[in-house]
Amino acid sequence: FKFQSMTRFYGKLDLLVDEISRLKRKKYRIAILSGNSARGKQLVHALQEKKIMASFTEKVVDEIVPGQVIVMPGTLEQGFEVPEIGFAIISDVEVYGRPSKHKPRQKSPIRGKKITSHQQLRAGDYVVHITHGIGKYLGVKSLEVGGCIKDYFTISYQGGDKLYVPTDQVDLIQKYIVSGGARPKLNKLGGNDWNKAKSKVQQSVKEMAEELIKLYAARESVKGFSFSKDTPWQKEFEDMFPYEETPDQLVAINDVKKDMESERPMDRLLCGDVGYGKTEVALRGAFKAVMDSKQVAVLVPTTILAEQHYHTFSERFSSFPVRVEVISRFKSVSEQKKIITDLKTGQIDIIIGTHRLLQKDVKFKDLGFLIIDEEQRFGVSHKEKIKRLKKNVDVLTLTATPIPRTLHMAMSGVRDMSIIETPPEDRFPIQTYVVEHNESLIRDAIIRELSRGGQVYYVYNRVETILEEMHKLQKLVPEARMAVAHGQMNEDELEDVMLGFYDHKFDVLVCTTIIETGLDIPNVNTLIITSADKLGLAQLYQLRGRVGRSSRQAFAYLTYRRDKVLSEAAEKRLSAIREFTEFGAGFKIALKDLEIRGAGNLLGAEQHGHMMTVGYDLYCKLLSQAVKELKGEKEEPEVQPVIELNVSAYISDEYIEDMSQKMEIYRRIAAVSSLEEAADLEEEVEDRFGDIPEATRNLINISRLKVLAKKLNISSIIQQGDMFICKFARDDSKTLEMLARFSAAFQKQITIMGTSTPAFTLKTRGLKGYRLLTRLEKILGEMESMQETYSVV
Helix, strand or coil: CCCCCCCCCCHHHHHHHHHHHHHHCCCCCCEECEECCCHHHHHHHHHHHHHCCCCCCCCCCCCCCCEEEEECEEEECEEECCCCEEEEEEEEHHHHHCCCCCCCCCCCCCCCCCCHHHHHHCCCEEECCCEEEEEEEEEEEEEEECCCEEEEEEEEEEHCEEEEEEEHHHHEEEEEECCCHHCCCCCCCCCCHHHHHHHHHHHHHHHHHHHHHHHHHHHHCCCCCCCCCCCCCHHHHHHHHCCCHHHHHHHHHHHHHHHHHHCCCCCEEEECCCCHHHHHHHHHHHHHHHCCCCCCEEEECCCHHHHHHHHHHHHHHCCCCCCCCEEECCCCHHHHHHHHHHCCCCCCCCCEEEEECCCCCCCCCCCCEEEEEHHHCCCHHHHHHHHHHCCCEEEEEECCCCCCCHHHHHHHCCCCCEEECCCCCCCCEEEEEEEEHHHHHHHHHHHHHHHCEEEEEEEECCHHHHHHHHHHHHHHHHCCCEECCCCCCCCHHHHHHHHHHHHHCCCCCEEHHHCCCCCCCCCCCEEEEHHHHHCCHHHHHHHCEEEECCCCCEEEEEEECCCCCCHHHHHHHHHHHHHCCCCCCCHHHHHHHHHHHHHHHHHHHHHHHHHHCCCHHHHHHHHHHHHHCCCCCCCCCCCCCCCCCCEEECCCCCCCHHHHHHHCCCCHHHCCCCCHHHHHHHHHHHHHHHCCCHHHHHHHHHHHHHHHHHHCCEEEEECCCCCEEEEEECCHHHHHHHHHHHHHHHHCCCEEEEEEEEEEECCCCCCCCCHHHHHHHHHHHHHHHHHHHHHHH
């Protein structure tokens, strides 16, 4: 039998009812697990109110008749359906969602965190060590040093030299990431090549930062138009927005308004996934401009996008005396002439158009606000014309290419950016299946979408035989209206097909990956990709982002040829895309390739080359340092305590077998930043993997010592026999004062050392392992309490 996994309903009864109705129409026998009896009875009542006849039973029944729905107590990790025998079981996890075991920690603003992709670091990946350069990661190796076992990350360099990095120094290594996954040249351990390359990039980055700061300063000195504060009409306009704004959206809206009300011309970049609400931010800025009798221009790269924006703007402004027009090839010559005349005389408030807006005959009476959608998709000559149009005008540029947070942080203060990362309310992750190409499954997926009035993208990436494929599909699903779209069609023909699909003249669009960057059609919620194993990860992610733009559950079927043995790389790509179903997965490793494309668009080709030299993460770090230095901001180096104790601290293969899970736990232990976080992590590890062995508990306790050492400004704690040498990071009066206090409070336990850097020794009378770590934590904890008390006084 072939099993298909069950859809998730996230506690939404309507979605569950739709699925049960579909299964009942196919005469399936349906069993639903409800967890406990009380929930089961409530569910039966709720289903009956929705005209679904269901019955509750405490016991497992011998037989379910076709079309019958049985609800019973019980739990299962995942439900499934078996088409051959017409049976489906829906688990409690699918119905109610997974209960959260831990209270969610409030998301703190990201401050250029150390690389978080260690979880995905696999043997054979290239890494960058900040001091030693580019090497090849070989995996985790347990080594015995001085009678204690510890784990080390093993990195191979040119000539086969190996470097062993302690797992608590994970922040010194970063995955080497560049666009397209080019293979870098390995550095020589102890050689000078790496330092030379790093210095060259540092110099170039500094020059670019200087240029950016000059530009920024020049813009600060230019006087533009200062828009008025919000009017009552503005509030009325905003209240008509039918959705709840996301927190990121509200921040972006405030950023834009603040810029518009200031005297200097705005030049803000707004980044966010498609469908995350960038257009609403632009609409509110446009309304504000029109309220001050200024004209608004919306510049887009394609005619289809122009038409789409025209629909959106016209709809949102329909209750106000605002004239919105669109200029594109769909307008006749006489219509275009009239629009140009009306624009010149100020009768048009908002004009939307392609590069047609950049032609010499287009003149504005009083342009005040320019919105540019996906600027990187315009050619060089168009970009020059855009520059002229930008003069003294407030500009908002929208992009769906993710600009990574790290780059955003690095450029804060030289480029105004807002990022929308939170998905809108009522948006579900896309249900993703990786399956063998199967005609009955394809037919079923298309019919399921059509039955709820939706549309389907069917991606077939071979232009030569695409028409043949459409005819095959037409025979399989004769009730569906189909059309073909690919890059070798002429522009007018392609746009006509896309607009026809947008207006729901077709149900299924058989197309190549041309839809990767295209229209936002909320009605398309099923995507079928043939030969998905041949596509890159970033491409698969982009394609999947074409669906799931409404409050409906969306489905993506990534299919590969029947009986085909997938290569290891293809299997990895497909399993990765299936794993990244959560929102914002775009900022995980799956999108690193795109992020770098985004970085290239933002910084230009030369800097992209430098990024290739040192890897993406280190590049961002160097850029951030250069910007802060040039702005005169002194950055106190963060203390990263080194702790070397004679205790075994590692995660054994017996405790956590899976390498990627082990990597994730190492990364999270290394990133612990508070004692509460360490306690939460310890509890979670015990929940997931069982009783914690002493060596792993030691690892977590060392992370607690690091947290306390950091607070006390201690740079290292090194064990020598029964004695511990603790050195401070700074030699200043405050440190010496605290040291004197500690000495007075812990008379017999600590001795001040007469070294150039303030330090003290600590004795613990022969304690070992877990008891030693607990004692150290107690002493450092008392010191930290003393420090807090004195700093308050």
